[in-house]
Amino acid sequence: MMQYPQISIPPRSQHLWRYTPWKRIHPTNVTEMPASDPIKFSSGQDSKMDDSDEIARSFIHSISKSCKKIILKDETLELDLRCSGHICSGELNIESSGKSTLIIRLSGDAGWTGLRIHGAVEGQLSVATINDLSKDGHFLRCEDWDVGRDSELEFATLSAGGFLNKSDIRVDLTNKGAQIRAGIASNGYASRHDDHHIEIRHSIGHTDSSLVMHASCGDSSHSVGTGLLTICEGADGSDAGQVFRNLLLSEKSRAEAIPELEVLADDVKAAHGAASAPIDADQIHYLSSRGLSPDESSALIVEGFLMDAFRDIKSEEVVSVMRTRLLVHLECLMNG
């Protein structure tokens, strides 16, 4: 039986729903279960995923007609997700072992897209997710990751498409030696609203995590970055850090950066930080002194700022993909 209709609407007082409430990201009326076209996955086997008691996951699960499973073993896979129709959704189950790379690119002109991912990592997995959806669309993304013993997950997100976006990404480190490195770059332009909520839970000791989110905020865009880092009781030897930085490019843009830290163990390293600032005038002067006009200087600084979100990502392949896609995106924006 579907759980979604039984789940009560979460209040805005909850950290997760403060800036993009469920009513706003739901594609129709919250009581409705609208018909949905399936996301077209370029590869994967038909699969099934369990329902969830979390409202967004349950909603995507309930309306989705498409669920694919990807099994990776010492390989690189480029996975295209085509999203079209008024409402479009799908689920993706990822199992990875060995040293693998997954490049996920979302594109298409769907009015609303819902994507739910569940991933299990043994070994090393590097994931690049590129949101290239049409600039009018709404996008809801929910991800849950389990990282195995002595395994590493690194994921990089380039959020460049969509008008109203909400991502809810959760990683549970339940095995000794598990590591997660996350880098998120969000480019705000026009009236784009981009909300990322990332929860990393150190359930056991000797686990490492790092999260870097960089958001450039132009025009009247609004960026939200909220993080919840939990180090559970007894998870000694954990090493965790999260940083949110916003580059404010216009007076009308807004940015929220709220890292939260809950440390219940004694012997841990935990750090968090948030900063919002305009472009550094000294950087502009330096680049201008090298012949770049003020506009060219600003563009290069923004490009660098966004790429710098991926500084902890070790996979050169992922970083290279991100650089290429970012340059294409920025060039398209510049050329209207």
Next chain:
Amino acid sequence: MLSIENLHVSVDDTEILRGVSLRINLGEVHAVMGRNGSGKSTLANVIMGHPAYEITSGDIKFKGTPLKEMEVFERARAGMFLSFQYPSSIPGVQVGTFLRKSVSAVRGDEAPTAREFRKELKSHMDALEMDKSFLARYVNDGFSGGEKKRLEILQMLLLNPTLALLDETDSGLDIDALRVVAEGINSITPRAGCLLITHYQRLLDHVKPDYVHVMIDGKIVKTGGADLAVKLEAQGYDWIEA
């Protein structure tokens, strides 16, 4: 090529330069020495057009054009180059990308093709004893003092200016790095004018100045030849003020 007439400059209503006059011709090396806070770096920065400095009176002309009519990037494209004392870092921007964009902007129609650029870059990097891994790093991000100065000189060689302003380029360099950087400076001086700001004679052992100027309290108070720097190294500045 560069003429400065009775230049007065302020920052936040505090006068830093109090009537500086100087002429630099193509091929000449001018060294400016002086105590900390005497206005040396201000002089270099105001020539390059740093927005924090206000010219309250006087004039600077470059190749006959008043600099107040030129934006910073226009000065660079006209052939001016400043090697910064503290170059800014630009995280996320790779050195290779930055150099290519900068060379294209400054050299315009005469910019090299991608292949020519790579060749030119390799040649200069070899001369400066820089490893090619440098190109993938982010501009000045996490660089040591010496690495920053080498990158400044690499930029100078690639941009091929007609006026090079070098603000304490020798600071933070070990003996070997100083020699390499000095060779870089010497390689452009036959075709460029050079204003060299330094505290120490040691750079001038490698780069022979045509003129040495002493700046005290925002004014050039004494000008001489290379031997003046040797005397300053030995006796300090007190004898000039006396």
